[in-house]
Amino acid sequence: MATRxxxxxxxxxxxxxxxxxxxxxxxxxxxLACARRxxxxxxxxxxxxxxxxxxATLIALTFTLTLTLRSLRGARRHQADDxxxxxxxxxxxxxxxxxxxxxxxxxxxxxxxICG
Amino acid sequence: xxASTEPKMEYPNPLPRPEEELPLxxxxxxxxxxxSFITVVNNEYVxxxxxxxxxxxxxxxxxxALIMRTQLAVPENDLVSQGLYNQLFTMHGTVxxxxxxxxxxxxxxxxxxxxxxxxxxxxxxxxxxxxxxxYFVGGLIFFCSIFFDLAPSGGWFMYPxxxxxxxxxxxxxxxxxxxxxxIEISAIAGAIEIVIGVLLTRAPGMSLDKMPIxxxxxxxFAGMVILAxxxxxxxxxxxxxxRSFHWPFFIAAKGGDPLLWQHLFWIFGHPDxxxxxxxAAGLVSMMVPAMAQKPLVGYRLIVLALIGTGFLSFALWVHxxxxxxxxxxSLSFFNAASMAVTVPSAIQIFAWIATFAAGRLQFxxxxxxxxxxxxxxxxGGLSGVMVAVVPFDWQAHDTxxxxxxxxxxVFGGMVFPLFATFYYWIPYxxxxxxxxxxxxxxxxxxxxxxxxxxxxxxxxxxxGMPRRVYTYPAGMGWEGLNLTSTVGAYLIAAxxxxxLVDLARNFRPFTPKKAGxxxxxGTLEWLPAGEYAARSIPIVTSREPLWDQPNLARxxxxxxxxxxxxxTGRRExxxxxxxxxxxxxxxxxxxxxxPTVLAAFGTAVFFLxxxxxxxxxxxxxxxxxxxxxxxxxxxxxPGPSHPPIDIGGGIKLxxxxxxxxxxxxxxxxxxxxxxxxxxxxxxxxxFFLWTVSPEVWPVGGAALPVADYPFAAVLxxxxxxxxxxxxxxxxxxARSWPVRFSLLSAIPLLVAxxxxxxxxxxxxxxxxxxxxxxxxxxxxxxxxxxxxxVVAVMxxxxxxxxxxxxxxxxxxxxxxxxxxFWHYTVFQGLAMLAVVHVFPRLLE
Numbered sequence: 001m002a003t004r005x006x007x008x009x010x011x012x013x014x015x016x017x018x019x020x021x022x023x024x025x026x027x028x029x030x031x032l033a034c035a036r037r038x039x040x041x042x043x044x045x046x047x048x049x050x051x052x053x054x055x056a057t058l059i060a061l062t063f064t065l066t067l068t069l070r071s072l073r074g075a076r077r078h079q080a081d082d083x084x085x086x087x088x089x090x091x092x093x094x095x096x097x098x099x100x101x102x103x104x105x106x107x108x109x110x111x112x113x114i115c116g
Numbered sequence: 117x118x119a120s121t122e123p124k125m126e127y128p129n130p131l132p133r134p135e136e137e138l139p140l141x142x143x144x145x146x147x148x149x150x151x152s153f154i155t156v157v158n159n160e161y162v163x164x165x166x167x168x169x170x171x172x173x174x175x176x177x178x179x180x181a182l183i184m185r186t187q188l189a190v191p192e193n194d195l196v197s198q199g200l201y202n203q204l205f206t207m208h209g210t211v212x213x214x215x216x217x218x219x220x221x222x223x224x225x226x227x228x229x230x231x232x233x234x235x236x237x238x239x240x241x242x243x244x245x246x247x248x249x250x251y252f253v254g255g256l257i258f259f260c261s262i263f264f265d266l267a268p269s270g271g272w273f274m275y276p277x278x279x280x281x282x283x284x285x286x287x288x289x290x291x292x293x294x295x296x297x298x299i300e301i302s303a304i305a306g307a308i309e310i311v312i313g314v315l316l317t318r319a320p321g322m323s324l325d326k327m328p329i330x331x332x333x334x335x336x337f338a339g340m341v342i343l344a345x346x347x348x349x350x351x352x353x354x355x356x357x358x359r360s361f362h363w364p365f366f367i368a369a370k371g372g373d374p375l376l377w378q379h380l381f382w383i384f385g386h387p388d389x390x391x392x393x394x395x396a397a398g399l400v401s402m403m404v405p406a407m408a409q410k411p412l413v414g415y416r417l418i419v420l421a422l423i424g425t426g427f428l429s430f431a432l433w434v435h436x437x438x439x440x441x442x443x444x445x446s447l448s449f450f451n452a453a454s455m456a457v458t459v460p461s462a463i464q465i466f467a468w469i470a471t472f473a474a475g476r477l478q479f480x481x482x483x484x485x486x487x488x489x490x491x492x493x494x495x496g497g498l499s500g501v502m503v504a505v506v507p508f509d510w511q512a513h514d515t516x517x518x519x520x521x522x523x524x525x526v527f528g529g530m531v532f533p534l535f536a537t538f539y540y541w542i543p544y545x546x547x548x549x550x551x552x553x554x555x556x557x558x559x560x561x562x563x564x565x566x567x568x569x570x571x572x573x574x575x576x577x578x579x580g581m582p583r584r585v586y587t588y589p590a591g592m593g594w595e596g597l598n599l600t601s602t603v604g605a606y607l608i609a610a611x612x613x614x615x616l617v618d619l620a621r622n623f624r625p626f627t628p629k630k631a632g633x634x635x636x637x638g639t640l641e642w643l644p645a646g647e648y649a650a651r652s653i654p655i656v657t658s659r660e661p662l663w664d665q666p667n668l669a670r671x672x673x674x675x676x677x678x679x680x681x682x683x684t685g686r687r688e689x690x691x692x693x694x695x696x697x698x699x700x701x702x703x704x705x706x707x708x709x710x711p712t713v714l715a716a717f718g719t720a721v722f723f724l725x726x727x728x729x730x731x732x733x734x735x736x737x738x739x740x741x742x743x744x745x746x747x748x749x750x751x752x753x754p755g756p757s758h759p760p761i762d763i764g765g766g767i768k769l770x771x772x773x774x775x776x777x778x779x780x781x782x783x784x785x786x787x788x789x790x791x792x793x794x795x796x797x798x799x800x801x802x803f804f805l806w807t808v809s810p811e812v813w814p815v816g817g818a819a820l821p822v823a824d825y826p827f828a829a830v831l832x833x834x835x836x837x838x839x840x841x842x843x844x845x846x847x848x849x850a851r852s853w854p855v856r857f858s859l860l861s862a863i864p865l866l867v868a869x870x871x872x873x874x875x876x877x878x879x880x881x882x883x884x885x886x887x888x889x890x891x892x893x894x895x896x897x898x899x900x901x902x903x904x905x906v907v908a909v910m911x912x913x914x915x916x917x918x919x920x921x922x923x924x925x926x927x928x929x930x931x932x933x934x935x936x937f938w939h940y941t942v943f944q945g946l947a948m949l950a951v952v953h954v955f956p957r958l959l960e
Contacts, residue, residue: 005694008324016427023431027449028803034443035807049445083696086325086416093420097460101428104456108448116444 011091068095128764163227170220201586202269209272249716333398351380371809371888408475421460454504481555485536496524517577543631565607755927825876
């Protein structure tokens, strides 16, 4: 029981956990950049905040999309088992939703001033 | 639904059943009589008490709202004073949010969940009873504070510095802080029960893909309570520490920041909106198919929407804080999340509309309330999108527009579905259904009254009327709108009054005969039931078993399915696996108990006495509560007292398991998640205060205790964990005295680690009143001290069971739970030591 449950739990909740980690990371980094006034620092002509947000987004997306693909593969493998199919499809959908949410959160860095 | 053809099916148990089987089952599950009736733990009774209590608080808070609306009916009115008005709006919001909305949803789950899953009860029935009595007694005491001019007056979100000891002296704010903190603990207890109930007590075959949507919504609800509520408990603890002992978390002059409260409050507060809405949405998802006589359209998408809403709602807290000067890019993160969360909500709304469109709609009272809910909630959602837009929010902030929006969301999203629920599910518990004619009046009056009250408030707000003013001058253009809102409020009250008349005339609970499945619904709560719930526990093969499994009700009632009797002579239910609901073991459940009720009363009295600073009597109440809790729990680890039970169909199940298969192990894991969440909030507070006030932090280790102290504390903590691990091995090897010795040595090791850390900071000259840094450090120490005290009591309790011969290699659930929490406490201590001693040394 424990193994199957652990796999399902990881499948269902890993992507939201990655989304949460990404969200907190970019929020905390932006807050620190404004509080400690290093928001104007740049590297290769691009601000440090966009760099970090871009990098965090890329890493988080890599994980969530990998999880989504893995769940889709799992769904193809378990066509005959309704419950396993349901869990894999649900995990894939959650992974997709989290990927969209991660992109959606990072998007404003392209056009919104950082500290305002 | 499929056509009804009798399948050739082999049932788990043959007919006829032995004559003595049913009378024994009835006897075991009968509630106690006379005075002992209040000790009842059956979910139907506790659930109805709970729903009734929540509805009572709805009525009381509604009366407060009527007084406020009467005061605002005309300009410059002097019906109530400014001070009383402050208490009225604070109590109205607080009671509606904390004593009505969330408890009502937990109450309904106590009432509905076990039967919907064909379980005989929730897995910890005494915990449900404790949560109810603690909430009810504590809530009544809290409400009565308004009659003694002791009610809080700082608004339902109690922002400091207004609520600090300087600007809110007296006990009013303390009533809020301790009262609400304590009621949240009761809510968390309920949430743990729900998680375990949904995951482990479903009927065989009710795999995740066949689970009723309501169970999904309650699972997400409980997960959100577990993650969100510790934030408000931490917030209330910090503010109470500041008020009582002057630890300056929110005082800017000492490195504190009032915004810390806002962050912690809304980390709880925004998910709380969905904590109210998601169960209501789950209820709607159950009613819509029955009213349309059609399976729910988009089941998988709705599950996705529930989970999606659950996690996205945690990224919305700052949208209550747009006007606080947070960096613009940070605001945009929350703006984006606020927009994103509308998508899963919309999925559910489209699914309900599609189900209605696909089916044959019965225009009965529940349908009318659901249609009213859809209309009102969509308007609330749209105005929510408006206030999620930062520049608009800056204009509408703290005006009546916000009052209108929040009522459209909360009243629309929770109260209309609740009334639909009453009309839909009362036949499940009452001899007679409610009146269809009166129900239409109730719905019409509340719907018209609601829109008359709150729609004009959008305009009043846009015209500039601030919220929370006790009166306003004439000539501002607000008179007509306010009068209209007041008339609307009385119409809502008239609707509620008609509902009460309907209840008085038709509601007849606690009778053996129920009106039953008057809607031809397809889910298991409509099976014929006695005090024991369903006579036998069915095998589920679809999401609407009553539609798809012919003669299911008849066969269940005849005892053809699993566990048709009470083979161990005690209350029992089947524990099934969390994903595919395979039977795992028989859970023997405790029955009625006085100590449970007395512990609940003791808890309420403890917090009341603490609020009015009667510390010594409070300690007595605390000790009494712990004693009662120990009495209550003493019989709840029965061990493998019975050989494996044949539940039918050739399935033999053990009656006791330990380790990761055990329901109590799962409950402890969930409690650890709650504890992790509060640890996360404390860490957030520490780093937030450092971010805003680095000048009060020691730099490069200066002013920190020498490193020997934390090293000693780490060593003691690790040794304490090792002692517990050794005790576990010794228990497995059936060596009692090494177990006892290890338990006895682990306690002083843990206490010593706490003592070393406390002494280290105290001897360095640091005092908690010095600065926000000092307050944060001592809060870590106090928190760890609290956990050490809890774990020490658990350790002594486990030791006592060992000395009484109630602990051995096979009967070890109590020990396992103690050990799990012990290791968590050690982990928490290590994490706190790392933050307090390492982080400042990294600073330059």
